[in-house]
Amino acid sequence: MRIYLDHNATTPVDPAVADAVCRVVTHAFGNPSSAHAFGQQAKSIVDTARSQVAALLGGRPTDVVFTSGGTESDNLAIRGAAELLAARDRRHLITTGIEHEAVLHTVRSLERLGWRTTILGVDERGIVDPEALREALADDTGLVSVMHANNEIGTIQPIAELAALAHQRGALFHTDAVQTVGKIPVDVASLETDLLSLSGHKLNAPKGIGALWIKRGVRLGPQLTGGRHERGRRAGTENVPGCVGLGLACERAAAKLATEATRLADLRDRLEGGILARVSRTAVNGEPTTRVPNTTNISFDGVEAESLLIALDLDGVAVSTGSACSSGTLEPSHVLRAMGLSPHRAQNAIRFSLGAGNTAEEIDHVVGLLPAIVEKLRALTHAGTRTSA
Ligand code: PLP
Numbered sequence: 001m002r003i004y005l006d007h008n009a010t011t012p013v014d015p016a017v018a019d020a021v022c023r024v025v026t027h028a029f030g031n032p033s034s035a036h037a038f039g040q041q042a043k044s045i046v047d048t049a050r051s052q053v054a055a056l057l058g059g060r061p062t063d064v065v066f067t068s069g070g071t072e073s074d075n076l077a078i079r080g081a082a083e084l085l086a087a088r089d090r091r092h093l094i095t096t097g098i099e100h101e102a103v104l105h106t107v108r109s110l111e112r113l114g115w116r117t118t119i120l121g122v123d124e125r126g127i128v129d130p131e132a133l134r135e136a137l138a139d140d141t142g143l144v145s146v147m148h149a150n151n152e153i154g155t156i157q158p159i160a161e162l163a164a165l166a167h168q169r170g171a172l173f174h175t176d177a178v179q180t181v182g183k184i185p186v187d188v189a190s191l192e193t194d195l196l197s198l199s200g201h202k203l204n205a206p207k208g209i210g211a212l213w214i215k216r217g218v219r220l221g222p223q224l225t226g227g228r229h230e231r232g233r234r235a236g237t238e239n240v241p242g243c244v245g246l247g248l249a250c251e252r253a254a255a256k257l258a259t260e261a262t263r264l265a266d267l268r269d270r271l272e273g274g275i276l277a278r279v280s281r282t283a284v285n286g287e288p289t290t291r292v293p294n295t296t297n298i299s300f301d302g303v304e305a306e307s308l309l310i311a312l313d314l315d316g317v318a319v320s321t322g323s324a325c326s327s328g329t330l331e332p333s334h335v336l337r338a339m340g341l342s343p344h345r346a347q348n349a350i351r352f353s354l355g356a357g358n359t360a361e362e363i364d365h366v367v368g369l370l371p372a373i374v375e376k377l378r379a380l381t382h383a384g385t386r387t388s389a
Contacts, residue, residue: 002316003362005271007202007294007355008151008179009320014204014249014356021206021245032238033227042240049247056250057196058187059213065230066243069210070178070199072223074102076212076234077174077195078145080220082110085142090171092116092141096128096157097338099147103176104334107145116140125287126155126339133162137169148177148186148196152335152351153286154295156180163192172218178202178210182253183292184261194218200242204356205249209242264354265293267363271352272296274367279374285336285349294354297336299345302378308350311373317366320351 004012013021024045030038032046047061054061067073082093095107097119104119111117118136122128128146137144144166149156163173174195180186182203188196195218200209214220214233226235253260276282281301300308305321312319321333332346341349352366 001362001365002318003366004318004357005352005354005362005366006318006320008154008351008353010201010207011204011355012357013206013245014252016252017205017245017248020248021241024241024244028240030240032240033229042238046238046240046243049243052247052251053198053211054213056181056186056254057198057213058189060216062231063214063216065212065214065233066238066246067210067212067234068208068239069201070100070176070197071102071210073178073197073199073210073212074100074145074174074176075106076220076223077197077214078103078106078143079110079223080233081143081172081174081195081218082115083221084219085172086115088142090140090142092118092138094118094120094133094136094141094144094166094171096120096122096146098122098126098150098152098335099145100151100176100178103145103147120146122338124340126150126153126285126335127287127290128157128162130158130161130165133165137165137171139169141166141169141171143172143174145174145176148175148180148191149183149292149295150286150335151179152333152349153297153339154179154291154353155287156184156290156292159191159193163194167192179295180292182250182257183264183294185257188213188215195220200246200249203249203253205245206242209239209246211246260356261293264358267354267358267360268294268296268352270360271354271363271367272298274363275370278367278371283345285339285341285345295351297349297351299341299348300350300374301345301348302381303348303374304377304381305348305350307377307380308373311377312366312369315369315373317369320353321349 030042032043050061166173172194176197178199181198194215196213201207224235285297332343336346
């Protein structure tokens with residue numbers, strides 16, 4: 001039995017989406033920019049997909065720009081905005097310490113190019129304090145970028161409130177909604193955002209396709225230059241099969257949004273409750289209520305998360321750690337550290353992220369496996385500590 005509980009990393013492609021993508025690969029090879037029938041067929045396919053994406057966001061199709069994924073959408077939003085804002089002497093960027101690297105590293109690279117940056121902290125629940133943003137905003141602030149939900153802990157930020165503060169000071173607002181689109185209702189108007197990133201492979205579409213929603217009237221410097229594709233905002237022949245996959249995945253997510261969110265929240269709570277009840281010295285990281293329905297992040301005291309991940313993998317269960325392994329050294333997760341968790345607790349954290357295929361039987365199986373695995377690892381750690389002491 002193989003159980004996949006790592007849907008925040010990537011999701012399996014929905015079979016109906018895979019079919020649609022394959023049909024386009026085989027039968028609709030035209031270039032959407034070509035004037036002939038083959039091109040127009042491809043263009044109409046891309047237009048339909050754009051409408052499907054826009055419908056899920058409550059936005060207008062013309063405001064959706066297809067990209068290669070979440071990373072490119074974040075880069076286009078931040079670099080594209082920064083480029084034009086610099087000309088208006090707004091060279092200050094604000095983001096948070098818990099963003100995905102696609103945002104954090106982009107902001108840091110602009111810092112190296114001369115932009116002033118502020119990285120906001122979060123509280124122990126992983127939430128940004130609007131007061132902290134209010135204080136950080138200045139006359140030269142051009143853009144504020146705050147993720148909708150965090151990929152490691154699932155915590156949802158008060159985006160509309162933060163966006164309103166940014167707007168009061170004349171700054172643009174971007175949100176990385178890669179971990180919310182398709183999981184909870186995401187409505188660009190109620191979020192009051194100017195820019196919103198999403199990624200296909202997080203919502204059962206293939207990898208290599210994503211989108212940036214750009215509010216009407218907001219201008220960005222294109223980061224890929226060339227032809228006039230995507231209304232001059234992103235050059236390059238469109239990934240037609242990818243667009244179809246993303247469009248259909250959005251339509252299918254919209255149709256089952258409420259029921260699937262409830263189903264996943266029930267399963268997640270069953271998993272979380274089961275672990276807390278059956279495995280001693282465990283604690284949930286992050287805000288327990290305001291979070292996406294599929295995610296829980298749990299620290300197992302006295303257990304190295306990497307060892308637990310490997311042990312679970314050997315038993316057929318795929319999860320992820322709250323820690324990232326960079327250049328051979330185990331770095332505690334920047335998200336958990338930003339929340340003020342001790343390095344020890346951050347290094348003991350496992351992320352479980354559920355998705356479409358998961359069942360109650362799978363959850364019960366995982367809850368049943370964990371006590372013995374954790375006990376064994378704790379005994380090994382304890383023995384190791386005694387030997388090395
Ligand atoms: N932003 C967040 C919050 C993510 O979780 C991810 C992927 O893990 C990305 C951006 C990057 O998306 P992609 O893999 O499509 O480039």
